[in-house]
Amino acid sequence: MSGLIDLSASQAAAAIKRGEVDPGALFDLYRQRAATDSLNAYTWVAEQAPKAPPQPSLGGVPLAVKDLFCTEGVPSQSGSRILEGYRPPYTATVVERLAQAGAPLLGKTNQDEFAMGSSNENSAFGPVLNPWDRARVPGGSSGGSAAAVAAGLAPWAIGTDTGGSIRQPAALCGIVGLKPTYGAVSRYGMIAFASSLDQAGPLTRDVSDAALLLSHMVGERDPLDATSLDFPEPIAMPSRRTLAGIRLGVPSELTGEGIEPGVLGAFQATLELARQLGATVESCALPHAPHALAAYYVLAPAECSSNLARFDGVRYGYRAADPDDLLSMYERTRHDGFGVEVRRRVMLGTYVLSSGYYEAYYGRAQRVRTKIAADFAAAFERFDFVVMPTSPCVAFELGSKLADPYAMYLNDFLSVPASLAGIPALSIPNGLASPPGGGTPLPVGFQLAGPAFSESQMLDVAFALEQALGFDGRAVRS
Amino acid sequence: MIDRDTVLHVARLARLELTDGEVERMVGELGGVLEHIETIAQLDLDGVPPTTHVVEVANALREDEPRASLSRQQALAGAPAVADEGFAVPSPQA
Amino acid sequence: MTPDFEPVIGLEIHVQLKTRTKMFCGCELSFGAPPNTLTCPVCLGLPGALPVANARAIHFALMIGLALGCELADHSVFHRKNYFYPDLPKGYQISQYDEPLCRGGELAGVRLHRVHLEEDAAKLIHLGASGRIHGSEQSVVDFNRGGTPLVEIVTEPELRSPEQAREWLTLLRATLRSLAVSDVNMEEGSLRADANVSLRAAGSSELGTKTELKNMNSFRFLERGIAAEIARQRVTLEAGGSIEQETLHFDPVSGEITSLRSKEEAQDYRYFPEPDLVPIATTVAMLRAAREAIVELPRARAERFEDEYGLSVDSAHLLAFRFELANYFEKVVAVREGIDGQQIANWLTQLVARIGDQDPAQSKVTPEAMAQLVELISARAVSAPAGREVLDVLVREGGDPASVVEQRGLGALHDEDGALEAIVGQAIAADPAAVQRVRGGNDKAIGALVGAVMRETRGRADGADVTRLIREQLGI
């Protein structure tokens, strides 16, 4: 049976199609592994394989789904106490589409509460452990999905990325994570963090799996999501072996200061590899990128403060016991139901939108956003993709950044520029590096960002790099 | 730059109860984060339009056609308190 | 000398649109459905649900904008208006803020500030002490109404009296009725009006501090509420006090005005653009569709009534500005060709005096009966006073005027058999003083004699006949 675990999701799907693997047996294998999860990666695991025969496209290869995707009759709490016991009466469009395509729900994965965090320590279910080193974080907010895929507790998974929440945990867990073009994947049924930034995407063992999963997440726009878009063409399966003719831009603002030496070293080595594969690699400028983090930490909290106003103890979820009156019901429910980081961001977002501060914060942040998108557009006139590390650091120790919120926010400074621009970005593992104090080497992520709807080409380039890099994550799947 | 009164005012707007200790902590933490955020005040953004939607689309509308509603049982399934076929709350008039 | 104060009134009107489904989801609109049976993840504000705007609601709003002469934005945006209340499931109302669908416009000389689209709140029912939980009073929310499309119409503060406010709102209602975009029923809440009221020294151009009177649910209450608030402000100002900016409630039963919100918690709605919706770009096709859907507005109808039926300006307005009156009028006119329109208008006024705000089509007086009555009067088969008596009967019991006249002996008394001549003779004999004044050249004194004859004939005589006979008998 251990041989099954070594099959990537696309290999498993192909084997099922050829009749070599029984989809029920595959589901049971992963269900059992997920049920004995010791990383705290899952918040709920399916009891049995789905009754319906698997669809041919994805063959029945089971899918782990971040807690915040609503799934009918199945706990969906977005990692929050305030949604204790909540089972939605409907299923998110993307989960529905994937189930229709033959990727049935295996389980729900742990995450930072309402997707706010970069370490998965902000979960009502407790932190997720990094399978490479259980004293360290898996990254966040899609930490459960990333850890589950890395540890072979799921063939593949979906997560969401608002400012890096797919890419960063993928990097820290040594897997592939893709944030699609904003609007490419329906947000209907995704419990919102920041609506103008949230985007669902795949977390997979390799680039081919990412392409296969993504190809069934995008397509025709969802009539239930006004911001969703038709994907202009089907996602192509990657096959490229060289990078001849590919122009990579290296933004000086995102490849120097504030990045661990080990991470920078791996990045430089990958640039060298890209050159050897035929790519041209030149530096470029994203002059407003250094301000992206500040703009992000205005816009995202502002939207979250409004998105989370619906958690008021009236219609679902937690309500504080014996409130004196309506006001105290609201205030106590929201105090007790939300964790520390969520409260902090709700406060920050409420403040920046409040009377007298809107223009100074929200208005300016929206203008910075315009500038950042324009910087990328200018770069894409000369380059096919912009490349930088995914995370400034390798997986850090549990608890090490909890005391200083801004130190935690700094984890996102390489990933938020693409989020603000709404463009696709992908992280692939590009080796291992030791943490600054020394110790066991840990995975590092290499990030590509491309123009809107360039996912197929981006996956193709990533595939060529992946083949040349030969990253091996088998050790943590045993 | 952000004081206790401001924190209390914002907490009221956000309907968040904060203990005295949490108010103190919030003053320090929000102040710290805002200090970094304030760097955008130095940028010259005159004449730069704001971005609300990264993708330029308009009129993503739906036809005025009914879709099935939830049953009352489904609607009330997760309600913390129910009375008279509805969602019960402490009265705002009380 | 105390300065004279001038009232300054602005109206803010919410109109529920008559679409099939809600503003941002596919739940059907229905009045009187059992509680919480018309909800879905979107209008319950469930986690993960997203709004999608209803194309017909936008179409209706554009029709309203065109009908009111507004400037229609080619680009408009929804915003979130953030506040907590149990009837607001998401913790924000999706509304429009600084980029509304329509700006400006004018109706009957009153300029409009803006017209925008938003969603309605749910219904909150106060159970009071009967529904106690944990010793506190309880309310219950029914989300059926939540998410109903609303158009908000805001006037400039250009109304000057409670009566004018009421009349203007009547015209607005007729306009919206003729567009068929809403039931516009104040009692049922599909038309709701708030009034901003302030006073200023007469002749001043500065605005005083205004108060906001909330949700007056009939035309009568609107007029009375504004009048009461003007009186309250006048008393305060004349006593040297000042007006506080606040939201008020008018209780039509007691006539009292009470404050709704305490001042201490200032509202801060933290408006920002709704990221779940994309902008509305009003296209040429959308504008054309809206324009083509507008049939005939009250002002145009009034003009047509003048041209087509020879109505006076006042009559034409009176009818056309009340949609249901105008419809009824046209039905009466259609009963018989060549019937006198102005006469019908006059008799419709009589009918309105008897049935008030009721739709005449819902009364016992059918258009056929109305037409017949007017014909009997025009043919002088029934006198005007007798006609009023016939109308009384019709309003009470229905039926046709000819039978009523027959049964009650209300037919006009003409001088065929000399009976009227005899009654005139008696009247002259009975009032020599009047006779003397008439002979002395006081023509008005003849009225006393006519009146006596009318009393004697219970109004069945024709006034012109009587006057002629009196003159004949007096030889003048």
Ligand SMILES: [Mg+2]
């Ligand atoms: Mg309004």
Ligand SMILES: [Zn+2]
């Ligand atoms: Zn609905």
